[in-house]
Amino acid sequence: MIILVTGSAGFIGCETTIQLLKRGDTVIGIDNVNDYYDTQLKRDRLKRLEDYPDYHHYEFCLSDYSKLDTVFKRHAPQRAIHLAAQAGVRHSITNPQAYVVSNLSGFLNILECCRHHQTEHLVYASSSSVYGANTAQPFSTHHSANHPVSLYAATKKSNELMAHSYSHLYNIPTTGLRFFTVYGPWGRPDMAPMIFARKISAGEPIDVFNYGNHRRDFTYIDDIVEGVIRSCDKIAQPNPLWNSDAPDPSSSTAPYRIYNIGCNKPVELMRFIELIEQELGIKAQKNLLPMQQGDVPDTYADVSELIDEVGYQPSIDIETGVANFIAWYKNYYP
Known part of the structure; x- marks a missing residue:
């Protein structure tokens, strides 16, 4: 297939692109390579794609509808995997405008292009942060997610509604x-795993918030990518059992689905x-x-629903995942 991947220089986007190329798909990658974090890391990720002749790269912001529409016209992607976004919960508190431009305007342009170019299926990144003030565990897509506690989370919930x-x-x-804490080789330097590795290696103290009482559903990158690609392959269908008197937020009479994607541990x-x-x-x-x-x-x-409906099965335990991550870290940052 011809598959559009936005955020192809990003952590999840690059790994997803590589696996699609390995199985024989043509990938059209878009990334603006912004400086929210180290652009050299993003460039180095993109270098990993240079050996694949079926990868075509474009560098611009998704808020530019004209350029995005040109890419759709030129390549006619059958599927789209939208992973580009302005990330970061804390950053959204100090730089809210960036989230409106990227996460709202950019996503609207993706939807418009999918509409006008008859894209078969759009898979997009939401976030576990949409659960916000909800404390019922484990988080279920059948639960309400209407009380975000950051603007980043609010934009991701808005994407689902759009x-x-x-x-x-x-x-x-x-x-x-809805991605849960993703980690592994080539990860984001603004996230805790990379921050911890860098500071511990340098002999600097690490900030441990909530006095260390956090629990996180850490999910290894390979498991995430498997779930993304399986979801892309299974086109969303209407739910014939959906009841408007008791609406389930995870499905609809429209071809619309929401899944959690995490390790469940x-x-x-x-x-x-x-x-x-x-x-x-x-x-x-x-x-x-x-x-x-x-x-x-x-x-x-x-x-459970991603497992039952898509065949997703996370397999990398935390011990193996951290060992793989640190082995890469030592090699990349010698």
């Missing part, structure tokens, strides 16, 4: 994936730090601090 409107109005199949933050210490052979100095603004204490994904 997708539903297009699925309803124009019969565009859309699947939203939350890990204590202190255990995660312990594994990093073990692989680095260095003991961490810890600054125990209260909860950060916009954060939640625990994340725990119910992924």
Whole structure:
């Protein structure tokens, strides 16, 4: 197939692109390579794609509808995997406008292009952060997610609502994936695994928020990519059992689906730090601090429907995942 992947220089986007290319798909990648974090890391990810003749790269912001429409006209992608976004919960508190441009305007342009170019299926990145103030665990897509505690989360929930409107109005199949904490080789330097590895290696203290009482559904990158591609292959269908008197937020009479994509095994933050210490052979100095603004204490994904309906099965345990991550880290940052 010809598949459009936005955010192809990103952590999940690059790995997804590689796996699609390996199985024989043609991939049209778009990324603006912004400076939210180290652009050299993004460039190095893109270098990994240079050996694939079926990869075609474009560099621009998705808020530019004209350029996006030109790409759709030129390549006519059958499927689209939208992973580009302005990421970061904390950053959304200090730079809210960036999230409106990228996460709302950019996503609208993706929907419009899918509409006008008869794209068969749109898979897009949502986030576990949409659960916000909801404390019922494990998080289920059947639960309400109407109380986001950061603007980032609000934009991701908005994406889900925008997708539903297009699925309803124009019969565009859309699947939203609520990612839970993704980690592994080539990860984002603004996320805790990379921050911990860098500071522990340098002998600097690490900030441990909520006094270390967090639990996170850490999910290894390979498992995430498997779930993304399986979801792309299974085109969203209307739910014939959907009841408007008791509406299920995860499906609809339109071809619209929402899934959690996580490991389904939350890990204590202190255990995660312990594994990093073990692989680095260095003991961490810890600054125990209260909860950060916009954060939640625990994340725990119910992924039963992704398993049942898509065939997703996370397989990388936390010990193996951290060992792989630190091995890459030592090689990339010698």
